[in-house]
Amino acid sequence: MxxxxxxxxxxxxxxxxxxGHAPIQQKIREAQAAVNWTECRTEGGETAIPASQSSANVTLATAISDVSQAFLLVDSSGNSGVSGGNDHMVSGYIANITTLTFERGGAVATAAYVTYSLVECFNDEFEVQRGEITISAGSSSNSYGGLAVVDTNRSMVVVSARTADTAAAEDDSLTTGELTDSTTILAERDISASTAATYMRYEVIEFSAGSGVSIQTNEVSLASGSANVTDTITPVAPSRTWLYCSWGAAFVGLRQSAVGCELTATDTVIFYRHATGTYTNRIRYYVVEFPQNGVVVQRSSTTHSGTGSDGVRYDKDITIPNAISATTKAFLFVTNTTQGTGAAFPRNKWIEQFTSTTNMRLSNWRANTSNANANIYWQVIEFPQPPAFDQSAYRWFENNNATQIGTAMTASQDATTTLASAGQQFRLRILMHVGTSDLPSSGENFKLQYVDKGMGTCAVPSGGTPSVYTDVTTGTTIAFNDNATPADGDALTASSTDPTHSGHTIVNQTYEEANNFLNSQGTIQGGQDGKWDFALIDNSAPVGTTYCFRIVESDGTELSSYSVYPEITTAASAxxxxxxxxxxxxxxxxxxxxxxxxxxxxxxxxxxxxxxxxxxxxxxxxxxxxxxxxxxxxxxxxxxxxxxxxxxxxxxxxxxxxxxxxxxxxxxxxxxxxxxxxxxxxxxxxxxxxxxxxxxxxxxxxxxxxxxxxxxxxxxxxxxxxxxxxxxx
Known part of the structure; x- marks a missing residue:
């Protein structure tokens, strides 16, 4: 059938x-930034070693991050009740990250007054070694040979000293510090017949090779019969050069122990006493020239004529010609000569501090009669404020296997767009505006981040994946794209369709395929914009998802402001x-x-x-x-x-x-x-x-x-x- x-x-x-899009290997790139002096800070003030005490501690308002990246300057004074060397000559040092310690050799019934300036930097601008050297009674010098190796051409020695001498004198605790080789420091005073020891606190400051700092040092003698001595140096830029000096004195006396130091021309330093006499001073100086677009130094001299009551504190206010940005961004260095040949120490010494961004205050306890006359030489050394950064403009472009971009993806800049297909390669050109301070070439490390804005905004994203701003890598859903021909960090090629910002000068920077990135193509002056070019790809991102982008500093610190956020949406379902x-x-x-x-x-x-x-x-x-x-x-x-x-x-x-x-x-x-x-x-x-x-x-x-x-x-x-x-x- x-x-x-x-x-x-x-x-x-x-x-x-x-x-989908096949994953690609992540590329690792190290961006080397030049030293950025904008990160440095200062902390200064005044304290007293109380009567009947030999030391005092100061608790810092801001803890030091790394004591090897900080140094301390110290000055002391008082009235004739502390005329003994062990009473008014004060040494100071950084005891720990929160404490400064100041010491004198005795504990008399009168206070000694101290001002200090702590300088701390954070980007390997310099490294500090510190310690104490004892010059024994009957000796004029001692050395320590246990330093970690330093480059003597990039190093200076800052000193402060106290003494056990009870006599009304300063000569046995006026000391200098010198590097005799890469591991040895020599401490010297000019009197060897003293029956008392001197204790010299030293800080060896070695500036890094990338700091841009140059150092010159020499020792000169202010000879008997002379009121000054001149030395010639390799020319420097005075507006960014600090002259540091310390000296010895072979004779007791107010004018004999007071030396003024001054950079008077690009190639000239002069050292002064109040008058000629049959006495000498040995002076060790360091000329510290900072790089361009960094530290600024103001300097001048002023005179003081006796007035008021002797033995009573006298404050002399001096207006700073160009106001500093903040008292936490600058420090003072002051030297002086004085009239008088007696031994009523320490009335030949001044202490100094800022009282505002426009005023410095010098104080001493010797005001009456013409014997109080003095010439004062001051320097204000100011670190630059970090520039204010604003993410200011952007535009999306088609990818191109070159440092040039492809066709613009939007009719105008600062406009959002949608990718045409999954896995699409594309380019982002973005501007960052630099505020009033310049950003030196290679002065800062930055990185690019992205976020899925979810139900929120680019400024306040919510509920996306990732839900917070995340570093772009070669493995993220929006990833860096490795084009075959251009190399990461190459100089970008500008286009007539690039974004602009309010008519500001645009400083073209680099083509980027990886974090981090720098302004390696040149300084961006205050009021200008830097431009970078990022090669990106949709790396298996969900369809129809909107992502936002921002620049941050390499440590994750946000820019000062974000006028715009680049925003792009992945392609809808194919x-x-x-x-x-x-x-x-x-x-x-x-x-x-x-x-x-x-x-x-x-x-x-x-x-x-x-x-x-x-x-x-x-x-x-x-x-x-x-x-x-x-x-x-x-x-x-x-x-x-x-x-x-x-x-x-x-x-x-x-x-x-x-x-x-x-x-x-x-x-x-x-x-x-x-x-x-x-x-x-x-x-x-x-x-x-x-x-x-x-x-x-x-x-x-x-x-x-x-x-x-x-x-x-x-x-x-x-x-x-x-x-x-x-x-x-």
Whole structure:
């Protein structure tokens, strides 16, 4: 008996999208910044070593981060009640990160007054070694040879000293410090007959090779019969040069122990006493020239004439010609000469401090009579304030394998845009405005960050992934893109379509494929903008997601302000569309004497994904197996890859493409690229039927369904449901 079987095939098309981008190796880049003097700070003030005490501590308002990056300047004075050397000559040192300690040799019934300036920097501008050297009674010098190796051409020695001498004198504790080689410091005083020891606190300050600082040092003698001595130096820029000096005295006396130091010209330093006499002074000086666009030095001299009551504190206020930005960004260095030959010490000494950004105050306790006359030589050494940075403008561009950008992606600057496709490469050119202070070339390290703004704004993102600003790397969802030709850090090539900012001068900087980055192409002056070019890529970011970008300093510190935030949205789901020529097809009546073919069904597919798309096939079958299912008889004609023959049960499909459509080509899976009576078996899980590796438009897959029965196949109606799905790659 011939079995009559009617076969109905139902085709359902489901569309879903998956897009991705292969991960790329992360590139690590070290950006080397020049020393940035804007990070330095100062802390100054006045204290007293109380009556009947030999020391005093000061607790700093701001703790020191690293004591090897800080040094201390000390001056002391008082009235004639502390005329003994052990009473008014004071040494000071950094005891720990929060404490300064000041010491004198005795504990008399009168206080000694001290002013101090602590200088701390944070970017390896210099490194400090400190300690104490004792010059024993009867000796004029001592040395210490245990320093860590320093470059003597980049080093200076700052000193302060106290003495055990109870006599009214200063000469045995007026000391100098000198580096005799890379590991040895020599401490000297000019009197050897003293029966008392001197204790010299020293700080060896070695400026780093990248600091831009140059040092000159020499020792001169202010000889008997002279009121001054001149020395010639290699020319310097006085507006950024600090002259530090210390000296010895071989004779007791107010004028004999007071020396003034002054840089009078680019190549000249002069050292003064009040008058000529039969006494000498040995002077060690250091000329410290800071780099351009960094530290600023103001200097001048003034005179003082006796007035007021002797022995009573006298404050002399001096207006600073150019106001300093903050008292925590500057320090004072003051020397002076004085009239008088007696031993009413320490009335030849002044202490100094800032009282405001426009005023310095000098104080001493010797005011009456003409014997109080003095010449005072002052220097204000000021560190620059960090410039204020503003993220000021941006524009999106197509990528280009060069330091030039491609076509602008927006009609104007500071406008958001949407990527055209998943995995797209693109460029961001961004401006950063520099405030009133200059940013020296390679003066600061920066990095680029991004955030998914989620339900918030670029300024206050909320709920995205990442939900907070995160450093861009080569592995983040929006990643740095490694173009083949330009190298990270190359100078960018400007374009007429680049962003601008309020007519300001734009200083072109670099092309960037990695964090961190610098202004390595030149100084950005206050009021100008720097421009950088970032190569970026959508690195498997979710579709339709908006990301914001910002520049921060390399330690994560935000810029002073953000006038704009670059904002870009990833491409929407790639367009995929499928259609079929029929949703049912039929074998009609099958016979064991032949092989039946149902009417062909054509699937037409279009996808916009640059990675192409895939057509899959999945069979419903019956009883958990693929095939034609007879529900009433609980019988199945299994679907397997095979060559069909009449009289033997079998079922499968063949697939081929047509010449229709455009774009990429569809490739048929080898399982289904069959002809004749060969068929590919179906599966209850999705199998690839055809795929492309590029976008396609109206490409066709023609599917033929074939079946065969045997003489003993159960009669009845057989049916199958086949699902074809097209997805973006």
């Amino acid at each position: 011939t079995a009559i079987k009617k076969i109905f095939i139902f085709l359902f098309v489901f569309i879903w999208i998956f897009s 367009s995929v569309s499928c259609s079929v020529s029929a949703t049912t097809t039929s074998f009609g009546t099958l016979s064991a004497g032949g092989i039946s073919t149902a009417t062909n069904v054509t699937s037409t597919m279009t996808c916009g994904s640059a990675a192409g798309c895939t057509l899959t096939v999945q069979d419903s079958g019956g009883s958990g197996n693929p095939g034609l299912w007879n529900a009433s008889a609980s019988d199945i004609i299994l679907s397997e890859t095979a060559t069909l023959s009449a009289g033997t049960e079998g079922y499968g499909i063949q697939a081929a493409t047509s010449s229709g459509g455009s774009g990429g080509l569809l490739a048929i899976s080898p399982v289904y690229a069959k002809s004749g009576n060969d068929v590919g078996g179906l599966s209850t899980t999705p199998l690839v039927l055809a795929s492309s590796t590029a976008a396609i438009t109206d490409r066709e897959v023609i599917v033929a369904h074939k079946a065969a029965i045997s003489p003993i196949t159960a009669s009845g109606s057989y049916a199958d449901t086949i699902t074809y799905s097209c997805v973006g790659n």
